[in-house]
Amino acid sequence: MIPPVFSRPVWRRPNRAPVATVGLEQNEEADLVIIGAGFQGLSTALHAARKGLSVRVIEAGRIGEGASGLNGGQVIPGLKYDPEWLLQHFGDDRGERLTAFSQTTADTVFDLITRNGLDVEHSRHGWIQAAHTETALAAAAERNRQWKARGADVTLLNDAEISFMTGASGYVGGWLDRRAGVINPLAFVLELARLAVEAGVRIADGARATKLRQENGRWTVETAAGGVVRGKTVVVASNAYSDRLVPGLALSLVPLNSFQIATAPLPLAQQDLILAHGQAVSDSRRILVYYRRSPDGRLVLGGRGRMAGPRRGEDWAHLEHALLRLFPVLAGIDIEHRWFGQVAMTADHLPHIHEPQKGLLMAAGCQGRGVGLMTALGNSFADYIECGDPATLPFPISPIRPIPLHALRQIGVAAMITWYRMLDSRER
Numbered sequence: 001m002i003p004p005v006f007s008r009p010v011w012r013r014p015n016r017a018p019v020a021t022v023g024l025e026q027n028e029e030a031d032l033v034i035i036g037a038g039f040q041g042l043s044t045a046l047h048a049a050r051k052g053l054s055v056r057v058i059e060a061g062r063i064g065e066g067a068s069g070l071n072g073g074q075v076i077p078g079l080k081y082d083p084e085w086l087l088q089h090f091g092d093d094r095g096e097r098l099t100a101f102s103q104t105t106a107d108t109v110f111d112l113i114t115r116n117g118l119d120v121e122h123s124r125h126g127w128i129q130a131a132h133t134e135t136a137l138a139a140a141a142e143r144n145r146q147w148k149a150r151g152a153d154v155t156l157l158n159d160a161e162i163s164f165m166t167g168a169s170g171y172v173g174g175w176l177d178r179r180a181g182v183i184n185p186l187a188f189v190l191e192l193a194r195l196a197v198e199a200g201v202r203i204a205d206g207a208r209a210t211k212l213r214q215e216n217g218r219w220t221v222e223t224a225a226g227g228v229v230r231g232k233t234v235v236v237a238s239n240a241y242s243d244r245l246v247p248g249l250a251l252s253l254v255p256l257n258s259f260q261i262a263t264a265p266l267p268l269a270q271q272d273l274i275l276a277h278g279q280a281v282s283d284s285r286r287i288l289v290y291y292r293r294s295p296d297g298r299l300v301l302g303g304r305g306r307m308a309g310p311r312r313g314e315d316w317a318h319l320e321h322a323l324l325r326l327f328p329v330l331a332g333i334d335i336e337h338r339w340f341g342q343v344a345m346t347a348d349h350l351p352h353i354h355e356p357q358k359g360l361l362m363a364a365g366c367q368g369r370g371v372g373l374m375t376a377l378g379n380s381f382a383d384y385i386e387c388g389d390p391a392t393l394p395f396p397i398s399p400i401r402p403i404p405l406h407a408l409r410q411i412g413v414a415a416m417i418t419w420y421r422m423l424d425s426r427e428r
């Protein structure tokens with residue numbers, strides 16, 4: 001139950017009839033059972049159904065109530081790591097394939113929207129990684145060099161250019177990646193669900209999967225409400241919201257709360273000054289903030305929040321301070337929406353793919369790029385389920401590795417966030 005001080009995300013729903021969900025019966029059969037109706041689950045469902053598989057999706061809450069309907073809607077290609085690091089870390093072959101995959105994740109999202117005429121506000125004017133120190137700018141220049149060498153439409157910005165594009169104070173320059181853009185994420189996840197249903201997928205919501213077992217080469221999934229479905233393959237697409245369904249999965253991730261605020265629509269005088277050219281921004285601080293304009297002209301800004309979850313409106317105050325540090329001219333503007341959701345952090349800051357037993361597949365950990373990554377991964381999962389060749393997957397399949405002393409790790413991360421915030425505040 002959300003306390004009254006927290007409002008819903010700022011994103012509107014599509015102007016279409018709600019997706020028809022179908023409750024799970026006692027004894028269903030499907031080729032593929034998917035647990036979780038976010039970008040990962042629904043994109044996998046859509047692409048698998050288009051290949052002719054019968055697909056059942058089981059969602060514990062309502063569609064869009066996971067991270068996919070709550071996020072900032074920044075569609076950013078690439079990974080946290082740059083191409084040369086990926087080649088070094090994964091070797092030439094895997095590194096090249098991974099770079100090629102990560103290069104096209106934003107394309108997958110925008111292609112799905114435009115080719116299928118989805119009712120999703122979107123624009124593609126790029127993403128700025130804004131540097132607040134010379135060290136951060138040097139890192140941006142290195143990133144620019146590596147992607148430019150691969151033909152990506154990217155450019156380095158100086159202080160005047162970034163100030164003109166963002167209207168924000170305090171940056172010494174930045175990096176513009178024109179492959180990126182912004183969408184309404186709630187509309188996108190709901191429209192993905194509609195496309196999947198049109199392709200033959202059956203979605204049950206309000207149905208938490210509670211047990212998984214394998215018998216004679218088929219998986220059985222039981223839900224809290226009593227429905228049961230059997231399938232050859234199960235994809236567990238629960239990501240940061242993973243529970244104990246798959247042993248060790250939740251313990252291999254540190255779920256972090258990402259908080260967001262949205263202002264009232266910007267006053268006319270500010271509309272031509274603040275992000276007037278449609279870019280999304282993430283800054284280079286250790287505890288970064290990210291922001292964009294919403295389709296109805298608000299400023300939407302997000303960043304890390306209280307590990308234990310919010311209790312009152314003041315728990316978003318650090319974001320309101322960041323907003324005024326960047327845009328002092330917005331002093332006094334109303335904050336009309338405050339909300340939060342969970343992102344999954346992995347120990348190596350890379351997304352992980354696991355298949356602990358044959359036919360039981362899952363991916364988790366997107367480090368802030370899940371809109372593109374998880375949507376594109378749905379394509380790869382569908383290919384893998386069809387042909388069984390691990391080379392169709394961008395990341396290697398790895399064992400689930402629970403983080404030692406997981407509970408302490410969460411406390412450690414909370415302490416680290418406080419420490420990093422203090423270091424960031426010294427660099428302003």
Ligand SMILES: Cc1cc2nc3c(=O)[nH]c(=O)nc-3n(C[C@H](O)[C@H](O)[C@H](O)COP(=O)(O)OP(=O)(O)OC[C@H]3O[C@@H](n4cnc5c(N)ncnc54)[C@H](O)[C@@H]3O)c2cc1C
Pocket residue numbers: 035036037038039040041058059060061062064065066067068069070071072073074075076207208209210237238239240241242243245258259260302340341342343366367368369370371372373374
């Ligand atoms: C506030 C916020 C801002 C973000 N901003 C951005 C951004 O701007 N750009 C970007 O690229 N990424 C962003 N992210 C990350 C991005 O939203 C996620 O990486 C992405 O949505 C993950 O999609 P998913 O389908 O894997 O998981 P989710 O969308 O979280 O879906 C998982 C689903 O699994 C369901 N589930 C869990 N357990 C069970 C069970 N036992 N049975 C049935 N169902 C179950 C949950 O109810 C949930 O609906 C942000 C995340 C948050 C929270």
